[in-house]
Amino acid sequence: MIVGIPQTLSFYSYYPLWKTFLEGLGVEVVLSRPTNREILEWGIRDTVTDACIPIKILHGHVIDLKDRVDRLFIPRMVSVDGRATFCPKFLGLPDMVRFSGAKLPPVIDSRVQATRFRSGIIPFFRDIVRQLQVKPKFNWLVSAYQACQQQRNYQQLLLTGLPPLQAMRYLETDPQVRADAAGLAEPAGGNPGSKLKVALLGYPYVLYDPFISSNLYQRLKDMGVDLVTPEQVPPRQMRRLSRVLPQNFFWHYSNRVSWSSLYYLEKPGRVDGVIHVTAFACGPDAMVDKFVELEAKKKKVPFLTLTMDEHTGEGGIQTRLEAFVDMLRTKKEREEKGAG
C-alpha cells in the first residue's frame, strides 16, 4: 500500500508526525514533488477560480500524486488547541479534493480535532488505521508514540531557526552525520549589533515553499538579513500572548502570525522590520494583514506586505526586498549615529 502526501499546507507543520506513524503501520509514504510551474498549472485548471493560491497548489499536488499512490492522505485539520480552528478551507479540504472532478484514489480524511494536541491525536490515529484497513506490524499505539516523539524533536529543531525542509532532512539523517553537522555549525559571525533582524511572518506553506514565495527566505538570507519567523517564538510566549488581545482570530495559523507579530514588536529593537507574506486571495489574511500593519504602525516599525500570486515575477520581488532592506539599513545607521 502506497500513501501519498501532498507536499504543501499542513505538510510543513506535521509531516514528521504523519510519516513516522504511517511507516510504523507498514505502508509506504510517497511525497509529491516540490511545487513547480506544472503543479501550479494543474491546480489552476482543477480548482474553482475564486480559491486562494495555496488551495490551487494543493490540487496540483494531488494531481501529481494520483497515479502513483493507492491512497491520498489529506487529513481534515479542524483544531489542535481546542479553541482556534483551521481556516474553513482546511476544514472542507478533503471534500473539495474529492469532488474536484478528477479521478482520484480514495482520500484518507481523518479528522484532527483536539483540545490538547496529545489527547486528540489518538482518535485521529485510530481513524487512520480504520480507513487504511491495514494490519499493522505492531500495535499502532507504538507507532503513535514514536510519531509524537519525532514530532517533538521536529518542533524543537524549528525553534532553533532551522527552516522546515532542512529540519526534516536533519531528522532523517543518521545520528553520526548529525553529530558531525552539529560540530560544523557556523558560529554566529559578524558584529551582532549591526546585522539587520527582520520578522518574516506568514503561514508555513507560503513562507517555506520556495516556489510560491519565489525563494523569499533564501533571498533575504543572501542579503545578509537575520530572519525570525513564527516558528521561532517559544510555545510559552505564544500561550502568554494568546491572552493579550481582546479577541483572537478564529484560525490556528492566523493566530500564530498575530501572536508572533506581538512578540517581535513587544520590545523595541527585537526586530528592525516586519515583512508579512500572504498568498493572493487568502481570506483570513485580509484581516491578519491589517492587524499586523496597524500593530507595526503603533510601534513605528517599518512594515512590508508581499502578496504572492500565480505570476509573481522574481524581479519584482527582488526589487521590493532590496528597497525595503536598504531603507531598514539607512534607518538603523542613522539611529546608531544618533545614539553614539
Add this chain to the structure above:
Amino acid sequence: MKITYPHMGTLAMVAEQLIEEMGQESVTPHRPTRQTLALGARYSPEFACIPFKICLGTYLEGLDRGADTIVSGGGYGPCRAGLYGEIHRGILNDLGYDPEIIFLWPPLKKPVDFIKKVNLLKGPSSWFDLVGIIRRAWAKLSALDELELLAQDIRPRELRKGETSRAFNRGTAYLDRARALSEIAEAREAALQELRKVDLDEEADPLKVGIIGEIYVQLEPFANIYVEETLGEMGVRVRRSIYLTSYTKHDVLSTKGDLRSKKLAQPYLPQLIGGHGQNSVGDVIRYARMGYDGVVQLAPFTCIPEIVAKSLMPHLSREYNIPVLTLFIDEQTGRTGAETRLEAFVDLMEQRREKMSSVEKLPAESRLSYSSAL
C-alpha cells in the same frame, strides 16, 4: 447614545424601531450606495469581503452624521464576520474616530456577554419594557417577511414591469411608520393589499429559482445587485434560503442552525465550516428535491465558506440534475454584467424545462438515457 448599525435589507427598519423604543437615538443608515461602498473599500483590506467594506462605509457615513456608538453582530468563527468588530475598531481608530463598538455574539454561545451588552443598549428602559419592545419588533419583522414572500410570488406575473416593486416600497413605508402592535397589524394589512392590487397574468407559470449563499449579500439588495428584483422581472419566482424571521429562529436563538440543510449536506461536507457554507450545500439538494428549476448561489468575493461550497457545486449539480449559477460579488461587479449572466441562466432553465417536458412524452427507456445526457 447615538447608535448606527449596518444596513441589511429590511432589518434596518426594525433595528431603528428597537433602538428608538429603548430610548436611544438612532442614526438610521440609508441603503448603501456606490459612494458608501467606495468609501468603505478605500479603508478596508483589499481582500476583505464585500459586507465588510459596505459596513465600514455605512459606519463612516453614520459617524459623520453624529453617531457615537456602532452596534453590529456576527457569529463566533470560523467565518471572518465574527472578527469585523475588532478590525473595524482598529481601522476607525486609525482614522481618528473613537466610537463605542458593541458587537453582539450569538446569545446562546456567549450568554453573559450578550446580557451585558443588551443591558448597555437598553439604557433607561426596564427588562419588562424590553419584552414589549421585542414583541413589537418581532411583529414588524414577520410582517416584512410576509410582504417579501408575497412580492416574490407576484413579481414574475405582473403585467406592468416594476409595479410590484413600487407597491412593495409603498407597503414597507406603511410598516416603517407603524409602531404599536395594532398599527403594525393595520399597516401589514394595507401593505399586503397594495401588493394584491397589482395586475397579474394569471396564466403565467414562472420558473422557480432558489437563492442560496452568504447572508449579507442575500438580504441586502444593494450588495446582490438587486438579483431578486432582476430575476423576478425576468419572470422567475424566487425564494431565498434565508429570511430574517427564520434566521432568527434557527441561528440566533439556537446554536444548531437550519438542521434540514445541514443534514442533507452531511454526505458531502460533514464539517461545519462557518458562515453559510454547509447550508449552501444542503440547500442546493433541498431545492432540487422540491422541483426547482435552478439555484443561484450568491457570495462575496473571497468568502471562504462559500468557496468551499462552490467547489462542490459542479458535483451536486450533476448528481441532482439542477443548474447552479454562482455569482461572486465584489466592488467591481456591475449590474449589467450580472443581468447578462442571469438572462443566459434563465434561457438555459427555460430550454431545460421544455426538454424535460418533451422527454416526459417519450417511452421510459429512452427517457432515462436522455435525462442522463442532460
